[in-house]
Amino acid sequence: MESLVALLHMVIAIMTFSKANKTVCTLRGEPVNPELWKDGDIIVGGVFSFHSSWEIRQLTYSIMPPPLKCISLNFRDFQYTQSMLFAIEEINNSSTLLPGVSLGYKIYDTCGSVAVGVRAAMALANGYEKMSVEGPCTKHAEVQAIIGDTTSSACMAISKGIGPFKLPLISHYATCECLSDKVKYPSFLRTIASDHYQSRALAELVRHFGWTWVGALRTDDDYGNNGMATFTKVAEQMGICLEYSLPFFRTYPEDKVIRIIEQIKSSTSRVIVGFLAHWDLEVLLHKFVEHNITGYQWVGTEAWISDSVIASMDKHHILQGAVGLAIPKTQVSGLQEFILDIKPLKSSGAIFTEFWEALFQCKYSTKNDSVSTTPCTGNEELSQVQNLFTDMSLMPIFSNVYKGVYAVAHTLHDLLGCKEKCVSNKQPDPSTFLKHLRKVHFKTKDGEEVYFDENGDPVAKYDIINWQLSKKQHYEFVTVGIYDASFLGMDRLAVNMPSILWANNSTKVPVSVCSESCPPGTRKAVKKGKPICCYDCIPCTEGEISNTSDSVTCLRCHQDFWSNIQNDGCVKKETEFLSYEEMMGILLTTISVVGAFITIIIAVIFFRYKNTPIVKANNSELSFLLLFSLMLCFLCSLTFIGRPTEWSCMLRHTAFGITFVLCISCVLGKTIVVLMAFRATLPGSNVMKWFGPPQQRLSVFAFTLIQVLICVLWLTISPPFPFKNLKYFKEKIILECNVGSVVGFWAVLGYIGLLAILCFFLAFLARKLPDNFNEAKFITFSMLIFCAVWIAFIPAYVSSPGKFTVAVEIFAILASTYGMLFCIFIPKCYIILLKPDKNSKKHLMGK
Secondary structure (H helix, E strand, C coil): CHHHHHHHHHHHHHHHHHHCCCCEEECCCCCCCCCEEECCCEEEEEEECCEEEECCCCCCCCCCCCCCCEEEECHHHHHHHHHHHHHHHHHHCCCCCCCCCCEEEEEEECCCCHHHHHHHHHHHHHCCCCCEEECCCCCCCCCCEEECCCCHHHHHHHHHHHHHHCCCEEECCCCCHHHHCCCCCCCEEECCCCHHHHHHHHHHHHHHCCCCEEEEEEECCHHHHHHHHHHHHHHHHCCCEEEEEEEECCCCCHHHHHHHHHHHHHCCCCEEEEECCHHHHHHHHHHHHHCCCCCCEEEECCCCCCCHHHHHHCCCCCCCCCEEEECCCCCCCCHHHHHHCCHHHHHHCHHHHHHHHHHHCCECCCCCCCCCCCECCCCCCHHHCCCHHHCCCCHHHHHHHHHHHHHHHHHHHHHCCCCCCCCCCCCCCHHHHHHHHHCCEEECCCCCEEECCCCCCCCCEEEEEEEEECCCCCEEEEEEEEEECCCCHHHHEEECHHHCCCHHHCCCCCCCCCCCCCCCCEEEEECCCCCCCCEEEEECCCCEECCCCCCCCCEECCCCEEECCCCCCEEECEEECCCCCCHHHHHHHHHHHHHHHHHHHHHHHHHHCCCCHHHHHCCHHHHHHHHHHHHHHHHHHHHHCCCCCHHHHHHHHHHHHHHHHHHHHHHHHHHHHHHHHHHHCCCCCCHHHHCCHHHHHHHHHHHHHHHHHHHHHHHHHCCCEEEEECCCCCCEEEEEEECCCHHHHHHHHHHHHHHHHHHHHHHHHCCCCCCCCCHHHHHHHHHHHHHHHHHHHHHHHHHCCCHHHHHHHHHHHHHHHHHHHHHHHHHHHHHHHHCHHHCCHHHHCCC
8 A cells, every 4th residue: 555655656756857847956746854853964864663554545546645644653663763863962972983073864754664665765865855956966865874774675675766876774673685685785784684694593593402393484575585585495404394384464364364373283393483573473472372372482583582572462471482593682881871861852743742642651632632531741751651662672773773873973984084073074975985884894882893794784693592481470581592603613503501491381302303313223215295304214224224313325334244233333244164163064074084094994904914815806006095095085175174265275176186086096997907807817818918007007197197287277277266255145254265267177077077987987897797806896886976976066066055065065075985985995894804714815716
C-alpha cells in the first residue's frame, strides 16, 4: 500500500517536471519536513522509524491519495535518535574534533515504510524548501551523510536511490550480507557486522553443540531470506541439515501461520534456528502459546536474542534456554543519561506530544477527551515509569549510532584540515567525502576502535548469549562465550559449556540428529530420498575398517593385514605354513625319521649278510645304492617342513627330484639285471657282457644326470621362491614356495613318472620268470604303489589349500618311498632273519 502511494507521488512529480522549464531548478510535489532539525555549518541526516506501522486505507485511484498516517509509536528508534543527537552535541562541544565547525541535523520518520524511507532520503539529498533557482539542479546534497535506517530492506532501497550521488548511508542495525555488494550499494556503510559473519557464526555454533538436524524460521524479507540462505549454504558444508526452513512475516494470514505450526509439530528436530526480526517473533510467540509449541531449543540472531521486550513477553518460557549471537556489550559514558533526558525533545512539535502521551500513558486535554483519560501535565518524570524507552539493553546498538556520527565527524576533521581550528567549514564534495569515510580509523573516547573494511563493514564480534531464568522467574541474558571473526579456524568460537542452561532448564546438551552417530567399524549410507544427515550405519565388510565415528567410507586393510572383529582396526594376518611345532608337522617328521631309521637298519642287515646268496643274487651294489637313495628320499621330505625361505624352496624341489630319480634309476637297473640274467641263460646268449656292473653304474649315473641337468636349467631360468598366497584365505597368509617355472616343475615330475612307468613295465614283463625269489614281482608291486600314489597326488595337490598342499606332497614322497622300501627289501629281510634255511643257493636255484 505504501509503495503505491509513494509511486503515485513520484509519477506526479515527474509529469510536473516534464512540463517545467528545463533551465529552472525547482522542487516538484509537496515538501516533506523533518521531524527534528537543527541548523549547523554541515548537516547530518537521519532516517528512523518513530512509528512502526501506518494506517491502511482504501485507494480509489481517482484522486490524489493523502500522505500516510503513521501509527504505533516506536520507542526504540527514539532511543536511536537520542544517540545521534548525543554524538552531535558532544562533537559540537569538543575543542579537538571539528573546532569552529558546527554540525546540524535533519531527522525524518519513515513509519517503518520502505517507500517513505526512500522519500525521506531524497528530501535529505535535494532539500525540502519550496523554491526555484535559475539553471540546472547541480548543487551538492543538502546533508553530508545519512544515519539509518534500522532494517535491511529500507537500507537497500535508500542506498540504491542515493548511491549514484555518492551520498553515504551509515546504518546501525542493517545486517543483510547483500548490502556488502559495493556495485549495487556503493555508498552504504554500517557500524554493525554483516550477516555474512553472523550466518557463519550461527552454523559454527550449531556444529559446536553437535546438532546436525535442525529446523529454521526466517523473516520473509531481505534480512531473513539472505541471512538464512547463507546459513543454509555454510551449514551444508559443515554437515548440518535443515529439516525445514520456513518464511514468516507478521502480516501473514492465519492459514499460513497454521501450516508453519503444523510443520514444527510434525518435525523430529529439536532445535529451531530463528533468523527473525523481533516484531515477527513477537507475533509468533502468541501463536506458539496457543498451540503449545514448547520444549524446543532456540538459536537466535542479534535481532532478538538480547531483546528485553521479547523476554518479558515470554511468560510461558517457550524461549527458555535460547542461545544466540548478540552484539558485544559496550558502554558510552554519558549516553544513557542523555537518552533519558527528554526535555530537549519538547521543541520537536507534534511528534513530541504523541511521544509524551505514549511514554506516560496520559493525554493532553482537548474538548473531545474522555474524562477517564489521565491528563498530561508536562511535568511527568521518567523515574515514575518503566517501559521500553527506559530499557537500556540495546546499548550496543545505541553505540553503533554514536560511532556512525563520529565516523562522519572524523572524516570531516581530516578533509577540512582541522588542527587547532578548521581551515574551512564548507561541506566537502560527496565523492571525496565517501572515499575518505571508507578509510577512516579512530578510537572512541571509551577506547573502542572503529574502521571499515573494503565492503564498508566493521570487524564481526559477537557475544554468545544464553537465556536463563532467575529465581524471580525473569529472564537473564548470560554471556557464555564469544565469537571473533578476526581469528582463524576454531579459535574464533569460545563457549563455556558448563555455564549454559538449555531448554526445559536442562544442564545436558539437547540432542538433535536425524540419525545417531555411526560407531567405528561402520560407515554411513544415506537413506534414499533423505538429506545426508539421515543415514543407516552399515558394518564394514571383512578386510575393511573405519576407525572414526561417522565414517563415510570403510578403508581396506593392507594386504598383510586383516580387520579385527569390531572392524575398527587392522591386525596383522596370521601366517600359515607347515611347521615343526604343529601336530601335522610333528607326525610327518616322525614318519620321515622312522623311515630313514628303518632304511639304515635294513642297510645294516644287508651289510651284515652281504655274503649270503639272497643279497648276492639281487645285485648287492645296486641294493646298497637304492637303500642310500631311499634314505635321502625320507630325509628330503623334511625340507618341505618349516617357514619357506629362498634356499629351502630351491632345495626341497631339486633334492626331491634328484633323489627320486636316483632311487628309480637303481630300481630300473635291478629290473634290467633280472631280465638280462634270464636272457643270459638261453643258449648262445651273450647279453650280460653288455650289462655288467660298470654298465649298471653308468646307467644309474646317466639317468640321474639328466634330472640334474633339468634341475640346473630350472634353477637358472626361474627358480622356486617364497611366496605369500593371499587367494585361499582372506584372513590369513599362506607362506609357500612358488615353483617359479611351471615347465621346470612338471618336467622334474614328468621325468620321474617316465622312469617309474618304464620300470613298472619292465618289472611286469619279468614277473613270471622262473625263480624261487624273483625280485621282479616285488619291483612290480613297488612301482604299482609308486604310480598309484603319484597319480592320486596330482588332483590332491592342485585342490588342497594352504599348508595341506605341502602335506600332500610330503605324504606322496613318504608313501611312495615306504612302498618301494617295504616291497623290495622287507621280503628279503624276512628270509634273512626269519627263514635262514631259504637263504641258500640250492633253494634259490630250485626252479
